[in-house]
Amino acid sequence: MERKQTIIIFFFAAAALLITGQSIVFSFWEVHEKNNRLVQKASPSGDENDNVIPAQFSSGNSNNTFQVLPDPTPPTLSDPNIRVEKVIAGLESPTSMAFSDSDDIIITQKDNGIVRLVSNGVLHQQPLLQVPVLNNSERGLLGVAIANTTIDSSTKTVFLYYTEPVGDQARNRIYRYEWNGMNNLTGGQLILDLPGEPGPNHNGGKMQIGPDGMLYAVKGDLNRDGMLQNVRDGPLPDDTSVILRVDYNGNGVGNVLSALGVDLSKYYAYGVRNSFGFDFDPLTGILWDAEDGPADFDEINIVLPGFNSGWNRVMGPIGREGITPQDLVQFQGSHYADPVFSWLRSEGITDMEIFNSSSLGERYTYNMFVGDINNGNLYFFTINSNRTGLDLGGIAGLEDLVADNNEELDAVIFGREFSGGITDIETGPDGYLYILTLAGDLYRIVPGAPSAPAL
Numbered sequence: 001m002e003r004k005q006t007i008i009i010f011f012f013a014a015a016a017l018l019i020t021g022q023s024i025v026f027s028f029w030e031v032h033e034k035n036n037r038l039v040q041k042a043s044p045s046g047d048e049n050d051n052v053i054p055a056q057f058s059s060g061n062s063n064n065t066f067q068v069l070p071d072p073t074p075p076t077l078s079d080p081n082i083r084v085e086k087v088i089a090g091l092e093s094p095t096s097m098a099f100s101d102s103d104d105i106i107i108t109q110k111d112n113g114i115v116r117l118v119s120n121g122v123l124h125q126q127p128l129l130q131v132p133v134l135n136n137s138e139r140g141l142l143g144v145a146i147a148n149t150t151i152d153s154s155t156k157t158v159f160l161y162y163t164e165p166v167g168d169q170a171r172n173r174i175y176r177y178e179w180n181g182m183n184n185l186t187g188g189q190l191i192l193d194l195p196g197e198p199g200p201n202h203n204g205g206k207m208q209i210g211p212d213g214m215l216y217a218v219k220g221d222l223n224r225d226g227m228l229q230n231v232r233d234g235p236l237p238d239d240t241s242v243i244l245r246v247d248y249n250g251n252g253v254g255n256v257l258s259a260l261g262v263d264l265s266k267y268y269a270y271g272v273r274n275s276f277g278f279d280f281d282p283l284t285g286i287l288w289d290a291e292d293g294p295a296d297f298d299e300i301n302i303v304l305p306g307f308n309s310g311w312n313r314v315m316g317p318i319g320r321e322g323i324t325p326q327d328l329v330q331f332q333g334s335h336y337a338d339p340v341f342s343w344l345r346s347e348g349i350t351d352m353e354i355f356n357s358s359s360l361g362e363r364y365t366y367n368m369f370v371g372d373i374n375n376g377n378l379y380f381f382t383i384n385s386n387r388t389g390l391d392l393g394g395i396a397g398l399e400d401l402v403a404d405n406n407e408e409l410d411a412v413i414f415g416r417e418f419s420g421g422i423t424d425i426e427t428g429p430d431g432y433l434y435i436l437t438l439a440g441d442l443y444r445i446v447p448g449a450p451s452a453p454a455l
């Protein structure tokens with residue numbers, strides 16, 4: 001399947017070359033910029049979306065509004081020419097962040113349901129909003145995404161994903177708010193009411209606005225055993241183990257999956273055990289996700305429309321499980337694909353970021369960072385030149401796309417000791433890499449060697 005998909009992509013690339021006489025990367029850029037213009041057109045303010053076009057980031061304009069905080073035990077990086085700065089402290093169990101513009105970051109706090117604002121480098125003490133959450137296990141206020149589609153140029157659209165008590169039930173719900181950039185989120189329109197049980201773990205929760213302007217959200221299996229978990233005689237599709245792709249009213253749009261007598265219209269992908277992060281390749285617009293296995297096999301995947309990740313029949317490469325895609329639940333329009341990378345021992349990987357900036361140098365430009373929660377590790381991967389997988393060239397033992405032992409794992413660990421584990425990673429509007437930790441700190445990675453510690 002993997003090979004077939006690669007061949008199809010190559011064919012598309014070759015066709016594009018023939019038709020346009022341009023490089024495939026350039027033709028993807030055109031698509032991306034067109035999408036962005038569509039988004040911009042709907043937003044007279046011209047404020048950037050969560051997906052900002054690369055050109056805006058390329059110069060690495062420094063945002064000096066942040067004070068660098070003292071950090072006696074900073075995370076360490078394997079590259080001596082860049083460094084980590086702690087820029088915000090004092091968040092409580094933050095799960096997600098989204099940049100609204102060059103000055104503002106909205107951050108969600110898992111356990112107390114508080115939405116925080118960082119504005120001009122300062123963490124505001126007054127919440128933007130507090131929502132009622134169940135917070136046992138992995139439940140809580142889990143995700144935020146920001147779009148700019150309202151007519152009023154000063155108002156943005158903000159989405160929150162959280163586990164809400166409804167009667168005696170847990171529900172995972174997505175609400176849409178308006179935000180004028182000032183003191184609080186208003187509105188609070190429920191757009192998706194999703195199950196939360198039994199759980200209590202595997203709620204997913206990360207959201208992002210795609211280059212197509214649609215809202216994407218990931219949802220874990222909640223420990224269910226149904227058709228969306230590839231159990232053929234299991235219960236019908238029930239909004240678990242999926243990546244949702246919907247408009248701002250929660251309606252499915254343009255998704256390719258279908259089945260007789262079942263509504264799959266909101267699903268972009270399924271067979272996902274759980275995930276704490278996904279991103280869109282800024283060059284191709286293609287979705288990549290990070291998925292969490294049980295004791296073994298965390299995964300990085302390329303998620304084309306209709307993707308079935310294989311859970312709960314397989315995590316990691318299907319060849320190692322000894323089954324075939326024919327053993328999975330195959331809806332109309334679906335396809336299975338192996339991960340482009342796996343960790344044999346699960347490390348609790350969380351968010352991923354395809355770095356949309358050149359400000360840290362060519363090595364990092366449009367390449368991928370992934371965080372984990374178990375160790376506080378930051379992994380780094382180079383994406384191959386046709387953007388169809390990772391370039392692990394030369395790393396012994398990774399030819400099979402699986403880190404099987406500590407030696408193979410060490411080759412892709414880039415940063416260590418992000419205290420409490422990493423929950424979210426973003427390219428900032430200033431072109432630097434921002435990393436949020438569960439311990440409540442926000443770091444950024446900037447060019448330049450670390451200064452010697454004060455004696």
Ligand SMILES: [Ca+2]
Pocket residue numbers: 096097098424425426
């Ligand atoms: Ca984020």
Ligand SMILES: [Ca+2]
Pocket residue numbers: 299308309310311314315316338339
């Ligand atoms: Ca998979």
Ligand SMILES: [Ca+2]
Pocket residue numbers: 397398399400401402403404408
């Ligand atoms: Ca290996």
Ligand SMILES: [Ca+2]
Pocket residue numbers: 278279351352353424425426427
């Ligand atoms: Ca991200």
